[in-house]
Amino acid sequence: MARVVVSWSSPRRRFELSAPAEIHDLEAARSQLRQGMLLCALLPFDGAERISAAVGFPRSVSSVVDPAEQRAPAEVRHLGSSTGRGAFQAAIHEAISRIEDGSIEKVVLARHVDLTSSEPWAVRDVLARLRSRGRTARFSYSQGNHTIIGASPELLVSHDGTEICSVPLAGSRARPPRPADRSNTINALERSAKDNHEHQVVVDAVHETLRPLGPVRQRRGVVQTTDSLHLMTELRVRPVAPVRSLDVARRLHPTPAICGTPRSAAKDLLRELEDRDRGYFSGVVGWEAADGTGEWWLVIRSAELAGRSATASAGVGIVRGSDPAAELAETDHKLRPMLRALGVSDIPSLDRRTEEP
Numbered sequence: 001m002a003r004v005v006v007s008w009s010s011p012r013r014r015f016e017l018s019a020p021a022e023i024h025d026l027e028a029a030r031s032q033l034r035q036g037m038l039l040c041a042l043l044p045f046d047g048a049e050r051i052s053a054a055v056g057f058p059r060s061v062s063s064v065v066d067p068a069e070q071r072a073p074a075e076v077r078h079l080g081s082s083t084g085r086g087a088f089q090a091a092i093h094e095a096i097s098r099i100e101d102g103s104i105e106k107v108v109l110a111r112h113v114d115l116t117s118s119e120p121w122a123v124r125d126v127l128a129r130l131r132s133r134g135r136t137a138r139f140s141y142s143q144g145n146h147t148i149i150g151a152s153p154e155l156l157v158s159h160d161g162t163e164i165c166s167v168p169l170a171g172s173r174a175r176p177p178r179p180a181d182r183s184n185t186i187n188a189l190e191r192s193a194k195d196n197h198e199h200q201v202v203v204d205a206v207h208e209t210l211r212p213l214g215p216v217r218q219r220r221g222v223v224q225t226t227d228s229l230h231l232m233t234e235l236r237v238r239p240v241a242p243v244r245s246l247d248v249a250r251r252l253h254p255t256p257a258i259c260g261t262p263r264s265a266a267k268d269l270l271r272e273l274e275d276r277d278r279g280y281f282s283g284v285v286g287w288e289a290a291d292g293t294g295e296w297w298l299v300i301r302s303a304e305l306a307g308r309s310a311t312a313s314a315g316v317g318i319v320r321g322s323d324p325a326a327e328l329a330e331t332d333h334k335l336r337p338m339l340r341a342l343g344v345s346d347i348p349s350l351d352r353r354t355e356e357p
């Protein structure tokens, strides 16, 4: 049985955890939790079969990776059978026409880029190269030689023992490098009716799930990552009765930030329009302690590594008024931080490609 090794770095906690085997049943995993231990888990986008959990004592680390240990990335020599740009735009067109005929309000389509390297990626090196900005969770979750890795800007839910917090994101722009351009872009994003609608759909769904726990407070803003700007809403509630963080995460998942509205119609459309099963991309990763406190983030701005192969993925929310070319460009800037960390230096080549083989 494969060992599970987790590396975690969020504003709240930094640790490494190593467990002898993965557990597929969350209740069984919880029953092993003792004081001081953590349950770490990875939930797929859809279905319960591939839930992976691990229980152990976290080892604190001052920084996830010592920059001195960093090695130069190996040569990434091949872009494989990725979701073609043309095919992805065609899927966006189809999604827009389904939205216009009234069968669905929002759907989030995923695009994947497959890479092969001349030598296996070292998880620690990729983590070290994943620069992050703002509030993010930088994580790797490995089962044997299979790793899910990323720097996620989206907190699905946290529980600190007093308060539950969720910070959904939706409605995005590329982050301009120059501060003057940035404030114009932030203003345009905040004023865009299309982006506010795309965002509100997510906030309504999260609010609906949190409301039974107690009165919900909301604060709206804009989040900046290395390459993107996103509309965000922070929702906070003090639960009137005890509740565990992972149970709230499972009630919320999948939100319309990564799936769509209505949820079941969105899932059906994704099965029809996406070219592969998402696996853990747009799933959930995080930890819970014995007292039910914990934090759970969306698996986005992420990749799946297996030896010399990697797949980086990004999704975009499609609503009425979406522009297919702009949505495709949005996946480029969402993919960029992960591709850089994987050593893809010629990112513009992704933009130039009209159709992958």
Ligand SMILES: C=C(O[C@@H]1C=C(C(=O)O)C=C[C@H]1O)C(=O)O
Binding pocket: 108, 154, 168, 169, 170, 171, 172, 230, 257, 258, 282, 300, 301, 313, 314, 315, 316, 317, 318, 334
């Ligand atoms: C699906 C992703 O991002 C999600 C979609 C967003 C959007 O469509 O505006 C913004 C943030 C995330 O909720 C991703 O990064 O892959």
